[in-house]
Amino acid sequence: MDSNEIQDLADLLKALGEVNRLSLVCRLCDCKVPQNAMCLCSCCSVDASGVSRHLKVLAQTGIVHVEKQGRTRNYSLNRAFVATQLRSLASRIESQQERP
Amino acid sequence: MDSNEIQDLADLLKALGEVNRLSLVCRLCDCKVPQNAMCLCSCCSVDASGVSRHLKVLAQTGIVHVEKQGRTRNYSLNRAFVATQLRSLASRIESQQERP
DNA sequence: GGATTATTTGCATGTTTGTGCATATATGAA
DNA sequence: TTCATATATGCACAAACATGCAAATAATCC
Numbered sequence: 001m002d003s004n005e006i007q008d009l010a011d012l013l014k015a016l017g018e019v020n021r022l023s024l025v026c027r028l029c030d031c032k033v034p035q036n037a038m039c040l041c042s043c044c045s046v047d048a049s050g051v052s053r054h055l056k057v058l059a060q061t062g063i064v065h066v067e068k069q070g071r072t073r074n075y076s077l078n079r080a081f082v083a084t085q086l087r088s089l090a091s092r093i094e095s096q097q098e099r100p
Numbered sequence: 101m102d103s104n105e106i107q108d109l110a111d112l113l114k115a116l117g118e119v120n121r122l123s124l125v126c127r128l129c130d131c132k133v134p135q136n137a138m139c140l141c142s143c144c145s146v147d148a149s150g151v152s153r154h155l156k157v158l159a160q161t162g163i164v165h166v167e168k169q170g171r172t173r174n175y176s177l178n179r180a181f182v183a184t185q186l187r188s189l190a191s192r193i194e195s196q197q198e199r200p
Numbered sequence: 201g202g203a204t205t206a207t208t209t210g211c212a213t214g215t216t217t218g219t220g221c222a223t224a225t226a227t228g229a230a
Numbered sequence: 231t232t233c234a235t236a237t238a239t240g241c242a243c244a245a246a247c248a249t250g251c252a253a254a255t256a257a258t259c260c
Binding site: 001070 | 239
């Protein structure tokens with residue numbers, strides 16, 4: 001794993017590693033259909049502008065997908081992407097390698 | 101997942117989500133035997149005191165295990181713990197639940 | 201004992217980050 | 231067009247964080 005990969009992975013983990021953002025992610029876990037920000041507001045203790053900013057971070061790191069529709073934006077989890085990244089790190093951590 | 105669990109998981113992810121700490125973790129991935137801080141210094145761009153602090157964070161969140169031996173401390177990954185946490189989140193993210 | 205090595209900690213500092221509020225932009229509805 | 235709703239953004243601010251340096255602690259070696 002080169003240093004760029006480590007940096008990218010760190011960005012992903014950091015994005016997930018904030019309570020309100022993780023709450024948003026967990027909320028989105030349970031949703032079959034994309035949700036807008038107003039609807040997501042209720043699950044974390046920040047105002048609409050805060051939620052907007054958190055969702056932006058999640059979108060920039062590829063954790064959520066945004067779909068513009070009228071005056072709302074609908075957010076959904078990039079389930080496969082996030083799960084793959086987490087599982088890949090889990091596997092790497094579980095398998096000890098060559099170093100003494 | 102209640103809010104305490106979310107907070108704990110966020111702490112874990114935040115601890116992993118800093119480049120130098122993640123570099124330390126990746127380095128430890130490859131090691132069969134516990135490593136001391138001096139040895140781990142070489143894999144990230146901070147001085148010994150910085151490494152000491154990072155390792156402390158990793159220990160406090162249960163990511164690494166510390167074993168005091170003489171004047172050195174030997175660090176090893178809590179592989180099963182970390183992998184389980186990551187996989188559990190991955191599973192939760194992959195399986196959509198009841199909410200509309 | 202004194203010197204050396206490993207690690208921790210206090211301090212100062214600069215940076216990042218999360219937040220609310222007010223305002224701006226954008227879109228839809230009346 | 232005017233009003234209401236959804237989201238984004240500029241600003242200010244406090245809290246958290248990463249960092250290096252110097253000093254402290256701890257343990258081994260001579």
